[in-house]
Amino acid sequence: MGLLAAVAWGAVAALMIVWPDKSVGFARPRYIAQTHGLAVGIAAILLLLALGERLPLLRFIIAPVTRYVRSGGQWFFALALFVALWEISTAKLAWLPAPFFAPPHALVEAYATDWLRLGDSLLHSLRLLFFGFLFGSLSGFLTGVAIGCSKSLGYWLHPILRFLGPVPSTALLPLTLYFFPSSFSAAIFLIALATWFPVTVLTWSGVASVDKNYFDVARTLGAKPLFLITRVVIPAALPHVFVGLFMGLGASFSVLVAAEMMGVKSGLGWYLQWAQGWAAYSNMYGALIVMALLFSSLITVLFAVRDRLLAWQSGAVKW
Structure with a gap:
């Protein structure tokens, strides 16, 4: 072949x-x-x-x-x-x-003549996505563990999760532009919020599904509450956590593009809007290809980390 x-x-x-x-x-x-x-x-x-x-x-x-x-x-x-x-x-x-459908040489021209602007937009998107996904995944992980391990915290956090979580992050864009000092910080908040909900729900599910016999055995051996959380709960919940990270990463991609189209001065979403405004559809297609390669590569890295940490489940979830 x-x-x-x-x-x-x-x-x-x-x-x-x-x-x-x-x-x-x-x-x-x-x-x-x-x-x-x-x-x-x-x-x-x-x-x-x-x-x-x-x-x-x-x-x-x-x-x-x-x-x-x-x-x-x-x-x-x-x-x-x-x-x-x-x-x-x-x-x-x-x-x-x-110009809606450009020939192949137009795509080559777009990369050759506008690679600097496209590369700058790629770096801005990576920075925005990194901070948003980092804050969202950390807060979602901590919230999920807190709800799963503490009934008192779950009493207060669960209603907030059910009320705020299903709301699309982009629907809060007008409010974030008012409360945050810059469009960059507002975009980070929106990406973090979109990541926070699935990571919280799946982490909570993973904690709730831990076999109760593990706790009994650990307490019999003298385990303290902190040991139970760090050595029993979290390792057992990791498969669910990575599913939440996968879903959160996918949600963050959508919010990233939408947020960059509304306020920031650079980024792949901004580049798409800029190319469409100038009827540079070959540049738009070039940005879409870069975006697809970037997002696919990030998910591939996430699954590689998952297979490394969860070696006993390597290959259980395909990508």
Whole structure:
């Protein structure tokens, strides 16, 4: 399949080079040669990896890469078909209306000419997401443990959780812009609130599901209340905690984009709104791809940490 994928990408490169583009608008397309070179480069790399499996010395060097290419060979082939259809329907025949549907070379141009602004927006989004998710997950974890371990605290916190938790965080945006000194701090609060609710509920569920026999055995051996919480309750509740973190991370992504569209001066959400305002749809698609890769990578890291801490449950939850 790796060799077939290399042939498919070679056909895509030939399609781009041989078939002339259809003229659309008054501006001359840019970065066409770079796009052709990118397609040729992908085909050459896939061909090298496919042929390298037949050479003993080269097979040993590129073995880690070929393993991933072999498992994703069908996806490389499907991606080549998608790029070919994309190129034909936009650049070659102009079936899809411009500028809403830009050809592949427009996406390459967006990355090549606006990478600085896009990179700055990525860093701002990462900073905002880090603080919001950190505060939300810590407060949610502590709240869930408190509700599960203390009936008196649960009496006061449970009604607040049921009343405030289901409310969408973005609905509180007008209030946060009034009470917080800056849009950045308001966005952190909204992301933390969106993370806090699922982490609290799942942590509480994990604490409540701990086998009571564990407490009896620990008390028989002389365990103190603090020991019961740190060595019995929390380790037993960790599977539920990570499910809550996963759900909270997903909720924080949505709130992040919405908050950046409303007030901040930089970020991926702001970049999407800026690109749409200038009808730079290729830049918008480029930001969406970066956003998808970022969010998917963060969830992958979270699951890697989960599999490391919960080695006995490694692979129980797939991503």
